[in-house]
Amino acid sequence: MGKTAVKQTLVGALVAAVGCMSLIALILTLAEHHSVELPPSSQYGMVFDAGSTHTALFVYQWPGNKQNNTGVVSQVLVCDVDGPGISSYASDPPGAGQSLVKCLDSAKAAIPTEKQKDTPVYLGATAGMRLLKIQNPTQSDQVLKEVTKTIKNYPFDFRGARILSGSEEGAYGWITINYLLEGFIKYSFEGKWLQPKGGKILGALDMGGSSTQIAFTPKDPMKDPASAAQLRLYGFDYSVYTHSYLCYGKDQAMGQLLAKLIKTNSTQPIEHPCYHQGYNLTLTLGDIYSSPCVETLGTFDPSIKVTFSGSSDPMKCLTLVKSIFNFSGCSFPPDCAFNGVYQPPVNGYFFAFSAYFYTFNFLGLAPQAPLPQVLSTIESFCKKDWAMLKAEHPEDKEKYLRDYCGSANYMMTILLDGYKFNQSWSNIYFQRTAADTDIGWTLGYMLNLTNLIPSEHHVTVTGVQHGQWAAGVFFIVFALFLCLVIVTVLCAWNPDY
């Protein structure tokens, strides 16, 4: 074999080898990159919020390949169940199950068929069912059995219907907010998982119809460990103060006001300072005393009627509202909210949602309205007479309209005198949603039960990282460039070639 032939073979082999390597690198790079570009397969999960006044179904969705990151779970559907909350079906439990059908059908239509059997469904009941359980545990069990029966008729992965404890309800609301606002962890531009500064952790204020919850991370260690929920999320420990006040939801509080008025008035109609002048309401003693949240006056005839007549008197309304709180007595002085309940000083920013939001939003107050403006708005609202109010708000339901004055005064009392936000009013944001998702306990509940929030954060990269991809491209370009250089040099070296 001549010198030229050897050279040609050598060059050929070199070009072939580099070409092969480039091809392999190209295939590997494209294959890996392809896994990133693939549309992530979505997963779904849903939770029924069986509240005291109303049930709603929340459907969530997240990309299957990024499930452990924060902020990836989004709300895709909310369905409001027609009719009252499930606890109202105490004497007709099958009616509770039937009430869920419309929303289960909507969820079935919204979730792709092949995903339905892997879609977990939970039903969580709150204070309405807690109260029913106190009054009649057999009925509350029957209601839960009936809703279970109905949900099981659907092709989803049913994971149970149960009553949440008040502390759980508070803690899950806290998880929801901090998950949505990335209070726990954030993915930085440098590709690292970071814990936002301590001040970014938000507290949760939930005002329901039958109970109200407060949850936050106090500055100092808690004096009463019984109030603390210890959570380990994404590798960080949180000690969350959480308390739920049964009977201090907005509607039960309004019921407590009526019972107080009956107790302190012997003639009818009874003047109601939180109702508007011109508004009259007649109820039976049976209606008023049916709740375990109100004190009865010994034995009574449930059919006796009582009429309340509005007097639009904000000062007297506030005094009446304060009378359902007990601000004396504390096992951990001075750290108590009311009724002797331990509460460390509030710390950081808070989101106030559900009925807190509805009330403040109705009054036209901005999410962070200054305290003097809030107080003067409530005062002038309470002074309005009923005819004027009805004319101004023809679309609003009477059951909401009549209570905004009383509930606004009630919420101010619990926030300022109870939780002691007097010095930090501007730290409260009145909000209904965050990141296009309703704020409430349901998302936190689902994240926890489906293990979507790991206690430790291991960074798992399913697709190829940007650095690897860039290195692959660089190698291909470099290899081709090298081939070109070798061929050019050999040609220049041997003109026969």
Ligand SMILES: Nc1ncnc2c1ncn2[C@@H]1O[C@H](COP(=O)(O)OP(=O)(O)O)[C@@H](O)[C@H]1O
């Ligand atoms: N549009 C609205 N305006 C005023 N209040 C509302 C509105 N929608 C709901 N609410 C109130 O929000 C509260 C929701 O409580 P709910 O979740 O049913 O009870 P709980 O959480 O105690 O089980 C109720 O007090 C209800 O009256």
Ligand SMILES: [Ca+2]
């Ligand atoms: Ca609720």
